[in-house]
């Protein structure tokens with residue numbers, strides 16, 4: 475670790491900021507298309523939220539008290555924008571680390587006239603720890619998180635007991651954590667970890683998976699999985 479990083483890590487810890495060392499993503503520097511760059515430049519001030527802002531007051535951000543749905547790792551944001559458009563009575567917040575995805579999401583939201591959506595370009599683990607108040611989310615959705623296929627990489631999977639506990643804290647009582655994956659082993663691990671986590675009830679009648687909910691639009695990764703003949707597992711747990 476370089477001295478510079480070490481110093482900033484120490485500083486951050488002293489300031490009480492949450493810092494993690496094993497991450498669920500590899501930062502890709504992918505180039506922005508012109509449309510993504512223009513969207514970020516023109517609309518970030520309306521739609522962007524930052525880690526530096528700290529604890530966020532969603533009533534102030536959205537100008538209303540509507541329930542808040544948080545999506546982690548929205549990719550290019552197409553399904554998130556579609557959901558926000560279909561449900562103007564809810565507020566949506568997306569978190570994604572991939573800058574071109576954030577640009578694409580903002581561009582599509584503007585094209586669709588969606589106003590009930592804000593986005594972070596940051597690691598969701600740090601946003602959960604530093605920016606989201608406890609007991610404030612109606613739904614947390616995690617669709618097709620990176621599966622990290624190899625066993626030696628499973629520690630990079632975002633769904634871990636500590637992540638589940640962070641989600642539990644941020645959900646309102648009665649709020650729902652909705653996961654979907656096309657990787658069977660990850661689906662099994664998700665259910666196993668959720669079963670062991672305190673404070674959640676499985677919404678599945680069979681105590682494992684739920685039927686694909688109608689309000690979840692087909693995501694890019696799901697479409698790809700379908701072409702490859704993968705199954706899809708939806709998992710929903712409610713906070714007690």
Ligand SMILES: C[S@@+](CC[C@H](N)C(=O)[O-])C[C@H]1O[C@@H](n2cnc3c(N)ncnc32)[C@H](O)[C@@H]1O
Pocket residue numbers: 498499546547548549550569570571572575596597598599617618619620621632693694695696
């Ligand atoms: C396999 S993609 C799925 C994207 C989208 N949900 C879909 O179904 O098309 C997983 C996404 O999660 C993002 N991601 C992974 N870890 C993250 C984290 N800790 N915080 C925010 N985004 C993350 C990645 O950048 C990637 O875009």
